[in-house]
Amino acid sequence: MISQTLREARKYEEALGKLIKSEERPSFHLSVRTGWMNDPNGFSYYKGEYHMFYQYYPYDSQWGPMHWGHAVSKDLLHWEYLPAALAPDEFYDRDGCFSGSAMELPDGRQLLMYTGVVRERQKNGGICEVQTQCIAVGDGMDYEKYEKNPVLDETDLPEGCSRFDFRDPKLWKKKDGTYCCLVGNRPADGSGHLLLFTSPNGFQWNYKKVFCANHHRFGLMWECPDFFELDGKWVLLTSPQDMRPQGFEYHNGNGTLCLIGDYDEITDSFAEECNQSIDYGIDFYAPQTILTPDGRRVMIGWMQNWDTCSLRISDHTSWYGQMSLPRELSVKNGRLYQAPLRELLNLRKNKTVHKNVSVSGVVRLDGVNGRKVDMQLTICPKDKETMYRKFAVRFAQNEEFYTSLSFRPSESILKIDRKFSGSRRAIIHQRRSMVNSKNGEIKLRMILDRFSVEVFVNDGEQVMTATMYTEQEADGISFFADGEAVIDVEKYDLD
Ligand code: FRU
DSSP states (O other): OOOOOHHHHHHHHHHHHTTGGGGOOSSSOOBOSEEEEEEEEEEETTTTTEEEEEEEETTEEEEEEEEEEEEEEESSSSEEEEEEEEOSSSTTTBBBEEEEEEETTTTEEEEEEEEEEEEEEEETSOEEEEEEEEEEEEEEOOOOTTOOOOOOOOOGGOTTTTSEEEEEOOOEEEEEEEHHHHHHHEEEEEEEEEEEEEEESSSOOEEEEEEEEOTTTTTTSSEEEEEETTTTEEEEEEESBOOOTTTTBOOOOOOOOOEEEEEEETTTEEEEEEOOSSOOSSSOOOEEEEEOSOEEEEEEEEEEGGTTTTHHHHHOSSSBBBBBBEEEEEEEEEEEEEEEEEGGGGGGEEEEEEEEEEEEEEOOOOOOOOOOEEEEEEEESSSSSSSSSSEEEEEESSSSSEEEEEEETTTTTTEOOOTTTTTOOOSSOOEEEEOOOBBTTTTEHHHHHHHSEEEEEETEEEEEEEOOOOOOOOOOEEEEEEEEEEEEEEEEOOO
């Protein structure tokens, strides 16, 4: 049975979604059907298609009581909207259906596990959100909430754990058939940890252990965990709130964290070995991954950040929120590598190549412009003795606006800067990252899609992502060097 709340949301999104012209949206990144989108949810491959659900408030381009939006795709680049899957319509989730994940059951149905939210008045008059874990089961279109919801609540939590910060269940199945679920939570020390729950069937859940504790190392609460095996290692992804900077690796505010290590499936012990940011740009948060039928681990994140949402909100547009490119993951020498999904090559049109171009001052190149672009750029010094001091590429550029990437070989720092992209807000517009470069050589692959840039540095060793809402007429690209640099450019339009 579909509730009145869900029926209304479906009617509303169908009518309002149509009013947004396709040119007003990103072209090959999934954006919200109408209204507001945050985290990817229930990212899965089910019945021959990729499914993406997302945190969704259809009625406004700002965050509100969360629904789950829904879209499907055959190639992860062209998406078709389906009717919203979940609405906050039960006593245990009346103030929101927060983030969660999906899994196929042995009988072919799809299980969604999500966080139910209920606001509770506190003795001091304040309001706190009580969070529990809930289930819905469906066929890829319609989902029915389980009659025994919530399946995990405060009574399942060990001593000292918060019932207010208890969210974002990530499901997976172990080789022995046990269902596992990692949930973000806060222990009494106010830091974050991830709790492991197990189940014989996906419906009855039991607390197992603290899977991984933050101990105040990386921000406070850890949101939206994901966990998987890759290239002989185990990878734990999470998005910490309230981070403090550590060198150029982590920044203030909401960030992303990747822990790589080993996992013993018998004792459920995760032994961390290395840590790093997932994305070194400005707008990337709460990613989820899937295993594709051909065995690739593919990740998609929310291509925004809570700390910088005001960049767009003041515009009064009818949509806000887009997902990142699907990125193929691998682990090499204890590092997470990311590459744009290989199907993106199918969208390439109009190849333009410029080889061995000397850059000193500003240079523009024939055929190199656009806002839906795949551009591979290799930079090196003219000769080894005289190193250039700074190299920059400006894009989404016209007389008034531009966004830039700049690189100073003496510091080995790559900077993304959208200060002049048209923003009127006092938020973070720049971010710097330490990158690997030998003798001033660096390799960048930039993907632009109308409102965003994703920069894959040195074949995916690092990625820097930023959104920019500059008018689309600003489609220039130019290169600059202080000193003398030599570049190779291979550029395609994406369509
Ligand atoms: C992360 C997050 C999740 C929560 C959801 C609410 O971006 O805060 O922890 O489930 O967003 O919309």
